[in-house]
Amino acid sequence: MAVAAALAQQARFCATLGAPFTGALCRVLATAVPPASRTGQRLAAWPGEPMTDALPMRLTGALHWLVRGGRAPGLARLYPPAPMPDDAALGAALAALFADAAADGAVSAFLDSPPQTNEVGRAGALVPGLLCVAAATGLPLALLELGASAGLNLNMDRFACDLGGVTAGDSASAVIVRPHWQGPPPPAAPLQVVARAGVDIAPLDAADPAVAERLLAFIWADQPERLERTQAAIALARRHPPPLARGDAADWLADALRPAEGVATIVYHSIAFQYFPPAVQARIIAQLQAVGAAASPARALAWLRLEMDDPANPALPAIRLTLWRGEGAEEHLLGHAHAHGAFVQWAGPV
Numbered sequence: 001m002a003v004a005a006a007l008a009q010q011a012r013f014c015a016t017l018g019a020p021f022t023g024a025l026c027r028v029l030a031t032a033v034p035p036a037s038r039t040g041q042r043l044a045a046w047p048g049e050p051m052t053d054a055l056p057m058r059l060t061g062a063l064h065w066l067v068r069g070g071r072a073p074g075l076a077r078l079y080p081p082a083p084m085p086d087d088a089a090l091g092a093a094l095a096a097l098f099a100d101a102a103a104d105g106a107v108s109a110f111l112d113s114p115p116q117t118n119e120v121g122r123a124g125a126l127v128p129g130l131l132c133v134a135a136a137t138g139l140p141l142a143l144l145e146l147g148a149s150a151g152l153n154l155n156m157d158r159f160a161c162d163l164g165g166v167t168a169g170d171s172a173s174a175v176i177v178r179p180h181w182q183g184p185p186p187p188a189a190p191l192q193v194v195a196r197a198g199v200d201i202a203p204l205d206a207a208d209p210a211v212a213e214r215l216l217a218f219i220w221a222d223q224p225e226r227l228e229r230t231q232a233a234i235a236l237a238r239r240h241p242p243p244l245a246r247g248d249a250a251d252w253l254a255d256a257l258r259p260a261e262g263v264a265t266i267v268y269h270s271i272a273f274q275y276f277p278p279a280v281q282a283r284i285i286a287q288l289q290a291v292g293a294a295a296s297p298a299r300a301l302a303w304l305r306l307e308m309d310d311p312a313n314p315a316l317p318a319i320r321l322t323l324w325r326g327e328g329a330e331e332h333l334l335g336h337a338h339a340h341g342a343f344v345q346w347a348g349p350v
């Protein structure tokens with residue numbers, strides 16, 4: 001797919017996901033990057049498949065990064081919360097930006113690495129899963145996250161969560177997770193996390209200001225609540241650094257999955273499993289099944305995931321829970337959620 005077609009596709013995607021400004025930016029970018037600019041030359045010679053490489057997101061991330069850093073004042077004047085600009089105004093601001101060699105060079109260099117995000121809103125779909133495990137087992141929890149990115153959701157029990165009227169976490173937290181809730185409420189249960197650890201093949205250190213700025217740049221500029229929530233979660237991660245290892249999820253789990261007596265161990269992941277190679281996926285499942293077979297009511301194992309894996313509802317990530325507590329694998333489809341956690345469609349209690 002050519003770069004212009006990828007930008008047009010991303011424009012439609014953003015529009016349907018509640019990011020009209022970023023959608024318009026993609027639409028205008030399709031024709032606004034001068035072919036002679038450094039960025040234009042890179043786009044023309046892009047060696048990979050633009051959509052697979054998330055090239056539109058790299059571009060919008062680069063522009064947002066410049067705007068947030070005060071390095072693109074002309075474009076910044078059009079960014080939210082300013083009123084939605086028309087395409088002509090966006091085109092003129094982009095023409096001026098790419099005429100500036102420093103800004104053009106910065107955008108071109110920003111394209112080097114793929115986008116990496118850490119979506120805090122997904123805690124709105126994961127925390128109710130934790131509540132289900134806590135309610136079903138009556139045990140404190142040990143959290144093991146696979147594909148944790150910056151590990152922001154390893155602190156999810158420290159967020160202020162309102163899940164259909166059921167509150168969980170720390171009500172005084174600046175990280176507010178309040179998805180639009182559809183369906184019955186999740187079980188109300190005490191959430192006591194006694195251990196936590198995560199892994200990512202490319203972990204992000206949220207304590208590094210440059211890393212944090214890059215993480216924020218990939219959040220669509222017209223979604224201030226996502227930006228605020230992520231900023232608050234980064235600040236929380238600086239106070240409570242998430243224990244995060246660098247490595248492959250299956251390799252790490254082979255060492256990390258040691259369920260303790262008197263604890264429910266929860267292995268979880270969100271929008272990550274699809275990025276693991278098939279052999280890694282198979283090893284993770286085999287490890288969970290083997291350890292799950294030895295689980296008991298006082299040493300429970302849970303596998304919680306928010307992933308695009310429901311053929312009956314391919315548009316929305318499914319919230320699934322497998323619970324082992326000595327009676328074989330108990331499978332639950334807990335519901336579905338918006339990809340960024342804006343809403344949760346809860347199916348019902350476990």
Ligand SMILES: C[S@@+](CC[C@H](N)C(=O)[O-])C[C@H]1O[C@@H](n2cnc3c(N)ncnc32)[C@H](O)[C@@H]1O
Nearest residue numbers: 117118119147149200201202248249270272275
């Ligand atoms: C789309 S991100 C999701 C991050 C986070 N779970 C969230 O919901 O915001 C997928 C993550 O999986 C990580 N990843 C990909 N392959 C991996 C592997 N084999 N082992 C561990 N992490 C991996 C990526 O580096 C990336 O951080």
